[in-house]
Amino acid sequence: MVKKKDDTTEEKILNAAKKIFIKNGMAGARMQDIADEAGINKALLHYYFKNKELLFENIFIKLSTDFWPRLNFIFESDMPLFEKIPTFCNLYMEKLIENPYIPLFVLYEMNRRPAQFFKKMFAGNAPQPLKLMNQIEAEAKAGKIRPIHPSQLVINMISMCIFPFIGKPMIMAVMNMNEDQFRVLIEQRKKDVPIFIIESIKK
């Protein structure tokens, strides 16, 4: 019988820290809250992770890869563009539905840290949109799609996938929605965003 991973104290701490850091951010999170969430005391927390900064870095690097999950294989696949775009949007939005609070957390913390810091967070995990961008440029040159800046198209796609999760409270307030209605909106987007993009670039 294999011991479940999150039965160990270290896993309990990591899960608790993840939850508390996402909820309150680095500055707002308390070591006491993390200890409580993990069902241990502060001293033990410091026994496993020397200080708050190191615990945070550990979590931040993990969550950065959740923010940008292993979808490079789509960017870099040989799929035709009109298939690649819906595939990416669907898979990425699925991931975001599972982890809706990660983008805001990651982008917020990135904004108050020097660029140097998140070089290491990208170690081997950086998104590689270059092949997709080359593909877009090739299709445009070949007259298969209308001329468009590849980087702008990629940013448009990612903006429309991510933003609703970041702007959820604003959207719900402005559009006078409840949780259920918001969930429906997001489900709709999985179909609508790819259509929106393809309608824009097709000739």
Place this chain on the structure above:
Amino acid sequence: MVKKKDDTTEEKILNAAKKIFIKNGMAGARMQDIADEAGINKALLHYYFKNKELLFENIFIKLSTDFWPRLNFIFESDMPLFEKIPTFCNLYMEKLIENPYIPLFVLYEMNRRPAQFFKKMFAGNAPQPLKLMNQIEAEAKAGKIRPIHPSQLVINMISMCIFPFIGKPMIMAVMNMNEDQFRVLIEQRKKDVPIFIIESIKK
């Protein structure tokens, strides 16, 4: 000779608080930093604003209206849709270029506050996309544009305007850009985003 508004102590405090809160967030901001920035001491800060929470609320409500500046007149104007969309994108992105850090600040703080809290922040300032949405629906029914969910179109438009400002460090890292190149990218977007949208919905 009229006294400049920000010569008063209260205005100095408000400007300082705005700067520090945007930079460090509510949890990360220190009353001492705000006092230093304003060129006064902490005691005087508490004389003007009883506590940190009240000062924050004051700033947050102000910044929420900057986040959503007075652009309702565009949403509600009688402009044709194909003119309204570029006008909105241009004016909104101009505002965001002036205040690039406000969206992340506002959306982050909104996410850790109960919906009830920012009801008051919307007092009289809520964005009113309803007329725009009705217009979209009418144009679709009349066969002037392809069928599309009005709320999705509005969210797409806002996503593409705002997201680059929130995701700036990520975009710069992934696309290997410096500040100047990012500025160019944003300038391009003022033209490209409206085109992208119109190409998508036109018949």
Place this chain on the structure above:
DNA sequence: GTCTATAACTCGATAGAC
């Protein structure tokens, strides 16, 4: 209104027993 000084408190971190 504005300041200095300090109280009151929060929180990260450590000492030391088991």
Place this chain on the structure above:
DNA sequence: GTCTATCGAGTTATAGAC
């Protein structure tokens, strides 16, 4: 490895002089 107890730095907030 895990706990209780506590230190000490840093912060919000107040008292009280000018």
